[in-house]
Every structure is written in C-alpha cells, then in structure tokens.
Amino acid sequence: MRAACSECGIQTSLSPMQYSCSCGGLLQVIHAASEPDTDKLKRIFHERRSERNTLYASGVWRYKELIAPDLPDHMIVCKNEGNTGMYQSESLTEYAGVRGLSLKAQSENPSGSFKDNGMTAAVSHGRWLGYDRFACSSTGNTSSSLAMYAALAGVKSIVLVPDRDVSAGKVLQTLAYGADLCTFRGTYDDGIRFLQENAEELGLYVCNSINPLRIEGQKSIIYEIAQELDWKLPDWIVLPGGALSNAAALGRGLQDLFSLGFIERLPQVAVVQAEGASPFHRMVASMRCSGNNGLPPCIEFHSEQQPQTRASALNIGNPPSWRKALRTLTLTQGTTVSVSDQEIMEAKAYIDRSGIGCEPASAAALAGLRKLVRQGDVHPEQTAVCILTGNMLKDTDAISEYHLRNDPSSALRNTMRQVDLIYEAFQ
Template sequence: MVYLQEFEGQEQKRYSIDEIRYRSDSGRVLECVNELSPLTEQKIADLKKIWDTRAGSWDPLDRSGVWRYREFLPALAPFDSVVTMPEGNTPVYSMQRCAAYTGMETLHAKHQGMNPTGSFKDNGMTCAVSMAKKLGASMVACASTGNTSASMAAYATRAGMKSVIFIPDGQIAYGKLSQALDFGGHTIQISGDFDMAMKIVEEVCIRENIYLLNSINPFRIEGQKTIMIELLHQLNWEIPDWVVVPGGNLGNNSAFGKAFEELKRVGLISKVPRIAVIQAEGANPLYQSWKKEEQVLTPVEAQTRATAIKIGNPVSFDKSWFALRSTNGVAEEVSEAEIAQAKVHIGYDGVGSEPASATTVAGVKKLVQKGVITPQERVVCILTGHLLKDPDYTIEYHQDELYADPQRTTAVTGHEKIETGPYRNMPVQLPADSDVIIQHLQNL
C-alpha cells in the first residue's frame, strides 16, 4: 500500500497519491509512505540479481539509474507514465588529491552533476514529472536558484507540459538560467530571495491548479532516494561509514535518510551510513538548530556564492532532522573561503563541481580536524552539480576576483573578497614567440 501522510505530525490522516496536495490539512509537509515488507534472504538475492541484469539492459526503464530500482517506487506503478532521459548512472570517483587535502586515507565522490541536465535534481524530477503526467497535469512550476528550473524545464518539455519558473532577481547563475530558457521554461524574475519565490510559487500553484515541483513535492524525494540505492549497488553493498551532502532546501539528505530506512526495513542492508549535512556559513539554519540541539527552524537571510544552497528557510527542515537523528548524523557549516579552496581541489582530481558541491569536501576536512570523522573511515561525498553550472565563479576564483557578492558589494559583506589561498591557476599571457613559450614551459 502507498499513501501520503503528514510527516512526523500528530495527524494520522492518510491522503491518496492520486490527490494533488503538498501539505496536510494542518499545513505540515507530507511524505510518501511505502508499506514495504521484510524480504527473505532468497528474495534479497533475487532482487540484487534483477538489478544487476537491468544494469546491462537496453530497456528505457532499466537504463535509468532511478527506474532500475522501481521496486522502491511503487507509487508510479505500473510505470506507463514514466518520463526518463535516462537519468542516474552517475559515477563514483576515487578522489586522491581531495583525500590528501582533507586528511583522509581515501575519499570517494558520487557525481550527480553527470546527470542529463547536470545536477541531482534529475533523479527527483523524473519521478515527480512522471507523477504529474499520471495525474493529468498540463503545467508545472517551481521556485529555483537554478538547478531545479533546468531540470524541471527539460523533463516538462519532454512530457509535453508547460513549465513556469520563479527565480529571485539577480541570484541565479547564468549557466543554469540558460538551460531553463533553452528548454522552454517560462521564467519570471521576482524581487526578493529564494524563500520569497518559494512562498509565491506555492500560492500560485494552489490557486491555479498548477503542479508544484519543488522538493516539498513528496515524489521528488522518492526519486532522489534512489541516489543512495544506486550508490550502494555501485559499492557492491559494502556500506560506507559516512555520506556527506550539501544542505540547502534539505531535500537530498531527507531522501537519503528515507532510502536507508526503507533498505534496512526490507533487509537489503543491516546498518546505515551516517549522514553529514554541510551548509554555507551564510545560509545555515539547519546547522544553527543542530548546534542548539533544538528542532526549531529559525529562518536566516541567506548569503553565499554557492547559489544552489542559498536558502534560508528550507521546506524539508523536519525531514532533514529526522534523517540526521536516524543515522546518528551531524550538521556542519563552512566558510566561503573553505568552499572555494575545496572546490579547486575537486578540480585537481580532474572532476570539477559547482560551488555548492564543494561544501562536502570542505566539510570532511573540518570534521576530520574536529575528530568527528577519522582518516580511516570510508566516506562518500555527494557532488550535486556540474562544474559548468557556474563558470563565472571558477573564472573569478582563478583570477583572484572572487567576491562574497557577485556584484562585489552587499549590505552584509561590503566589498569583501573571498580568500582563495595559494591554489589559483591564473592564465599567462605571452608573446607569439615559440622561443619565449618554450622557455616558459621549461620552468613549469
């Protein structure tokens, strides 16, 4: 049985998955409840074999790193409305330079930036847009700092739907905005920050019966939980000690916690990794509440160049707390300089990422220094977005022109420049003279 229910609330009322709603009658967020039963050892072995076989299949559902694990997505059965690119199948990299930088013996990263539109959002969007199609929606909408809009616009146009995007004026990386525009998303810039955009889009969707695709949509979380199922499959079911993830609207770590709970409930795993959520210092409501040991959301006015996590009032706050509690996890914050310097080390490993992803490597370094993570533990960082999502940031970093505000001034930071450290790789200008160029190369 599959149904929607208020998350961790007093209300026990169940809502049909065929009803379009995002909150309970009392106004709390909903979760998709999958009543999965424990499996016998033989059935677990059979299921793993099925997934192994699907990984080599040409069937569109099997090729997707989301729908390959459709036994954990019963809400979309019989899977005849699925919209897939296909997504998932993202690599797990060994990060030797990042390991040395953080003080780890080994370090791995699962790069969700290798998804079709360049971010982890595709894992959730394929599920949520498929549900929109199943429910007969003709128009979808979201508020976005960039990645959600790109993903939603792509999947919506493939499903034959119109998409409407609400973005905070001047607070979106152009690499992400260009995707949404190219995929046909109708983009509305509003005055205010992401949290204001989120408030408005929810109001508009309810009033105009437009299907909302932010992570308040429980089916986004359903899709994103397959990131962890795929990771464990890729690791041959050897459970890592830690999974480290950036914290913005907090849908990802909420989804990861749900994945681990369901996998353990059916018997596919016997223990769960600890989750570490890393936030930017200027957008850290989860960290602040975790530090106080109080599950009370106090919104902040978000300030960070890591635009993907520039969110001060996350909708998945309570789900995120549950995920941290249930995995014995932690929340941590990192500075703009720590993010920038971690990002360049991800690049030195030949991988690259957008700034928000780099909070993970910065967070591992900080948690190792604090003794929370030990150098011998097995840690997987989740890189949430591709390097080319925010190329301006990378260029500004290497030219030593990286400011806390892209317009180089803000009421909060003034003209604060982000400390880039000794890792810059500045372009060199030389004359068109082969002798001079050869002499320069000999000195490298």
C-alpha cells in the same frame, strides 16, 4: 498512490495532488506493506545495469519497485538519469584527511545536477495525474531540471527565480529548454510560499522538494551508491544542504535499505551548509549545546531572512525539508557543519584540479568533511562518500573569480599566458 503526513501520520490520496497536511507537515509516499524478496531484487537491479535504451537503463527507474511501483511505465518521462560516476582520488582523500574517500558525481546527470533523480519521478507522476502546467521556485538547478523534463514531456514549465544571487548559467539553461521563466524580488523561500498558497487554484503541479515524489526519486542516489559498493556503505555520507531535500531523501532511502535487509548497518550522515546560509546547522548545533544529542523532532526552527553565500544553490534561508532532514540525522546519529565561502572555493579548486569538477555548492561536501575531521567529529581512519550535486559549468563566474582575479587566498589559482608560437615558448 497514497501518502502520509511526516508529522502526524494522517493518510491521504495523492490524486488530486497534495504537498502538505492540515497540520503543516510535509507528505511522504506510502508503499505497500508486503515484504519484498531482497535477494531477488538485488539480482534484478544487477541485471538492469546492463540495459540499454530501456526505462530500466535509468539509474532511477532501475529501482522502480522501491520508488513508484504503481506508476505506469508509459507515463514515465525519462532521460537515462542517474548512472553517475563514483570516483576516487588520492589527493582528495589526503586533503579530506580520511582513510578512504569516494565522490559520487551527481553533476553528471542530464541537466547537470542531482535534481534529475527526483524530477523524473515528479514530472512523471504529474503527467499521470493529467497536469499540463508544472512549476517550481528555484535558485537554478531545480529550474533547469524541470524545464528539461517538461520539454521532454511536451508540457509547460513555469519557473520562479529570485532576481539576485542566481547563476546566469542556470538561468540560461532554463531559458534554452523553453520554460516560462519569471524573476521576482525576493528569495527562494518567497517563491515556495507563493506556490504553496496558489498552486491548486492555478492548476500547477509543484516540483519542489515539498513534492513527495521528488523525494522518492532522489532516494535512488543512495540506492546507486549502495549497489556500486556491493551493498556495503562507508562510515559517512557527506552532502551539501540547501533546501535539504537531498538529506531528506537520503534518510528515506537509507531507512528502506536497512529495513528491507539490503544493508547490514547505517552510515552516519553529515549535512554541510554555507556559513551565510546555515539555519539548519545553527539549530542542530544549538540543540547539541543544550545536551539534546538525541535530536528530538519537535523543536523550534529559526529561518534566515537574508541568506548570503557564493554557493548559490545553498542560498536558502528557510529550507522546506528541515524536519525530514533532522530525522535523517536522528536515524543515522549524524551531524552538521558550516563552512565559509573561502573553504568552499578552495575545496572546489581541489575537486576541479583532480579532474572531477563541480559547482561551488557541491564542494561544500568536501570542505565540510575536511572540517569535521579537523574538529574530531570524523576519525581519520574512517571512510566517506561525498555527494557532488552540480556540474562545474553551472557557475562559470565562480571559476573566473577564483582563477582570473588576483587574490592571494586562491591557493590553486591558474592563469592564462600569452605566447608567441615559437618552439622556445614551450620548452
């Protein structure tokens, strides 16, 4: 398997594993230059949706020809990931202010987040290369996903987690799967830096978004959305942006679908960040204020040293995939927006009350779409898909804070009541 630098284009082998080029650019997998039969692949992908208890029952490996065709089937570590629901809600559509809205609940993945789509590909590739120690830096979702797949594969996972602003539920999930969980003073970005500098010497296979196989696996999210909509995508795809791996993968997947003829047009992509952790949004907004609406790829990026948001999965000040995410915006004529923690928690309450549910970071997508409509960036007659990235039980503290604390700003606050078990109490 080979890769090319996303910045300078120099090609290299992925055996032994590499993550970045000497120029500093991240690598991306190179697929064979042959022209696939798109109509034939559509039929194959459709037939595989009826598979049960096979590799192709996976919502990732259903698209193996477009993700990792050379990876031997017997090396793949799979847990029927993907196949997540896509839901419509009249109340949420009205709340967002658009003509049509669907929510893709990646929160229904086996470990409870979208990370599983990429992690199955990364761990499978590392296993093929012969690694027995897999590592990541994480604010929670990556760690629990890696720990789960490592346990399935019978290999060791080493997880670096900041000692603050991380959901206890995610940490406990990671521990339960048997990871060697190491907390440290610092941020997610410090953990990534450590792994980049020491992984090779320590014999670690890194499973963060700097890993090009992670991005290949996560492409399947947009493949699934497109297939579920009969290969006709909406006007907008809206997603939260933390490390920006999902935005990078989305762009790569959309480029594949368009260039191979699966879709006739590209949707616009909106990346939503929390106000307290929005270096990518600030950069894009600054470029637009300067008249650079074309979003050139070579610009200056300023990280945030102390990001701070209640949506812990977005608490990243130096997202590794920002250049790839910028290319996604350029490709799709997309945009960014930042939302407050209060806007995030209100949107979460609406999603929860609709019966779908999500963690705070996921709700940023709906909050961002609502704000973009109010700003005039999204027209009310347009349609959208919001990607929900994590399960509501990933952060139960957020639920407690919203519903059990006497805060007048919690518009959908729900409380418990104590009753006597008598008929009159329930009339």
